[in-house]
Amino acid sequence: MNIGEVAQRAGLPPKTIRYYEDIGLIRPLRSQNGYRAFQENDLHKLAFLARARALGFTIEDCRTLVALYDDSTRESSQVKRIAQEHLGQIDEKIALLKSMRNTLSHLVESCQGDDMPDCPILDDLSTITQ
Amino acid sequence: MNIGEVAQRAGLPPKTIRYYEDIGLIRPLRSQNGYRAFQENDLHKLAFLARARALGFTIEDCRTLVALYDDSTRESSQVKRIAQEHLGQIDEKIALLKSMRNTLSHLVESCQGDDMPDCPILDDLSTITQ
DNA sequence: GCTTGAGCTTCCAGTCACTGGAAGGCATAT
DNA sequence: ATATGCCTTCCAGTGACTGGAAGCTCAAGC
Numbered sequence: 140m141n142i143g144e145v146a147q148r149a150g151l152p153p154k155t156i157r158y159y160e161d162i163g164l165i166r167p168l169r170s171q172n173g174y175r176a177f178q179e180n181d182l183h184k185l186a187f188l189a190r191a192r193a194l195g196f197t198i199e200d201c202r203t204l205v206a207l208y209d210d211s212t213r214e215s216s217q218v219k220r221i222a223q224e225h226l227g228q229i230d231e232k233i234a235l236l237k238s239m240r241n242t243l244s245h246l247v248e249s250c251q252g253d254d255m256p257d258c259p260i261l262d263d264l265s266t267i268t269q
Numbered sequence: 270m271n272i273g274e275v276a277q278r279a280g281l282p283p284k285t286i287r288y289y290e291d292i293g294l295i296r297p298l299r300s301q302n303g304y305r306a307f308q309e310n311d312l313h314k315l316a317f318l319a320r321a322r323a324l325g326f327t328i329e330d331c332r333t334l335v336a337l338y339d340d341s342t343r344e345s346s347q348v349k350r351i352a353q354e355h356l357g358q359i360d361e362k363i364a365l366l367k368s369m370r371n372t373l374s375h376l377v378e379s380c381q382g383d384d385m386p387d388c389p390i391l392d393d394l395s396t397i398t399q
Numbered sequence: 400g401c402t403t404g405a406g407c408t409t410c411c412a413g414t415c416a417c418t419g420g421a422a423g424g425c426a427t428a429t
Numbered sequence: 430a431t432a433t434g435c436c437t438t439c440c441a442g443t444g445a446c447t448g449g450a451a452g453c454t455c456a457a458g459c
Contacts, residue, residue, distance in 0.1 A: 158446060172454060174407060187395040194369050208391050218390050219382035222373060229370045233363060239324050240359045243352060252349035260348050261338050265317040267278060284418060304436060
């Protein structure tokens with residue numbers, strides 16, 4: 140498979156796949172013409188990466204996960220721990236966004252939104268909070 | 270005020286304040302010794318920026334908001350519109366994270382997390398979803 | 400056989416919003 | 430005179446790509 144096909148099937152842009160090779164996440168073979176020659180295994184790894192990234196795992200998480208994926212002697216507890224840590228990070232992000240949402244929606248509600256310059260949003264934002 | 274004090278009071282690292290000057294968000298005066306000489310107005314703007322960034326507005330949003338802040342002939346509807354758009358983006362991010370959380374927590378629950386290599390998390394991740 | 404166009408290659412630069420570190424000047428206290 | 434701490438600029442790096450240029454390869458059409 141050339142990069143175009145594998146990109147299609149894994150759901151990643153070719154640029155990203157080249158980047159993943161650059162940083163050592165995958166090591167596709169090369170054809171005689173210099174083209175990358177992807178095997179089934181590469182495709183699965185790339186699909187893996189696409190899905191893990193979509194779930195918000197960092198590239199470094201992915202590096203560990205791919206290594207575990209390749210390692211037949213892994214313990215599933217290792218994978219579970221990484222996933223749980225990530226779940227915790229997602230929860231933190233959600234909490235932060237909810238708090239931001241809360242503050243901002245109060246501000247938006249309090250603003251007239253007319254042709255006058257008075258704006259509680261700007262007033263609040265420029266307040267120094269010691 | 271020197272940069273250290275203003276950093277303290279606005280709640281931003283000095284490095285970030287210099288960066289904000291670099292990209293033209295603020296234009297502090299200079300003392301004869303070359304130090305930045307911040308006025309009250311600069312302080313308020315920096316507090317504004319700190320808070321807006323903490324609420325997740327992009328730098329470009331901030332640029333617009335600061336311009337409106339400086340513009341006494343602004344209409345509050347302009348500010349409200351930007352805030353509402355941002356609120357929508359926050360909602361999108363929350364929805365995305367919740368969906369990620371959902372998928373991931375199902376995976377985590379289905380994984381034994383023992384010393385065996387079998388791991389539904391890895392199995393799922395490597396599945397090609399057409 | 401020649402051309403055209405798509406697809407592939409590498410390499411360099413840019414994105415966003417900082418952050419770290421080096422090298423050196425300035426201010427104040429001892 | 431020196432030590433310290435704050436200030437300055439400049440350069441480089443982060444994470445995870447993304448865009449674009451210049452050039453090679455391949456398959457199809459004439």
